[in-house]
Amino acid sequence: MARPSRKDDILQAALALFTEIGVDATTIEMIRDRSGASIGSLYHHFGNKERIIGALYLxxxxxxxxxxxxxxxxxxxxxxxxxxxxxxxxxxxxxxxxxxxxxxxxxxxxxxxxxxxxxxxxxxxxxxxxxxxxxxxxxxxxxxxxxxxxxxxxxxxxxxxxxxxxxxxxxxxxxxxxxxxxxxxxxxxxxx
The missing domain is CATH 1.10.357.10 (Tetracycline Repressor, domain 2)
Incomplete structure (x- = not known):
């Protein structure tokens, strides 16, 4: 089984946080911390929280x-x-x-x-x-x-x-x- 990509790690971290504390209460910094991604990686893959929400939905x-x-x-x-x-x-x-x-x-x-x-x-x-x-x-x-x-x-x-x-x-x-x-x-x- 292939290791999840950094992008997948970010999406799964976001989902966990959205589930635990809600979408609106979750910040980019929280997603970064939970996923272990650098801020550069997070912005490279998604750009902002709304794009993370959209990517997770899709x-x-x-x-x-x-x-x-x-x-x-x-x-x-x-x-x-x-x-x-x-x-x-x-x-x-x-x-x-x-x-x-x-x-x-x-x-x-x-x-x-x-x-x-x-x-x-x-x-x-x-x-x-x-x-x-x-x-x-x-x-x-x-x-x-x-x-x-x-x-x-x-x-x-x-x-x-x-x-x-x-x-x-x-x-x-x-x-x-x-x-x-x-x-x-x-x-x-x-x-x-």
Whole structure:
């Protein structure tokens, strides 16, 4: 296994601090101290705290997108693909609860910040890859008729809502225990 890069060290230090004391209370100096990076290295890789926030957000959503890409290569049916959208999301959230909390609470800040265009482009590309993976099944009439942008909300909406509750400690049921149920509900919601 490769050693994490200095950039990764900085991002993980930032995530730990954001989790412990909050995004607003965390300073560049705290991130530098926690990561062991020099101030020059920190500014070389990111430039400022807002770019660290944006990079951390994009790295998290990028991990989920990478999980989907791998899964789509192995999916054998429309049902498999739809369920994969849900199970990959759940698996990533369970494996990365602090990062997931950060992503769920930071989207607006990143969209409004200097990395907003990068986020919108990454989301556009991610959505296009999902539509591409599902295009053949859509052409075969295997999905209920609905606008493409509505499709994603129907599939992931209940899972996203449960993730928020689980991450906030408001859910009594373990997220993993709902994995198959939520995936099946997503499939039943969009199948023709």
């Amino acid at each position: 790295a998290g959503t990028g991990e989920y997108a990478a999980m989907l890409e791998l899964g789509f290569k192995e999916a054998k049916s429309a049902k498999d693909c739809v369920k994969l959208l849900v199970t990959s999301y759940i698996d990533w959230v369970i494996a990365n609860p602090d990062w997931a909390r950060f992503v769920l609470h930071s989207r607006g800040r990143v969209e409004a910040g200097e990395m907003g265009d990068q986020l919108r482009e990454a989301n556009r590309e991610h959505f296009a890859r999902i539509l591409e993976a599902l295009a053949g099944y859509r052409e075969q009439g295997l999905f209920r008729e609905m606008p493409a942008d509505c499709f994603a909300s129907v599939v992931i909406g209940p899972t996203h809502d449960f993730a928020r509750n689980w991450l906030a400690g408001r859910a009594l049921t373990e997220f993993a225990g709902c994995r198959e149920l939520l995936a099946q509900i997503a499939w039943e919601s969009v199948r023709a």
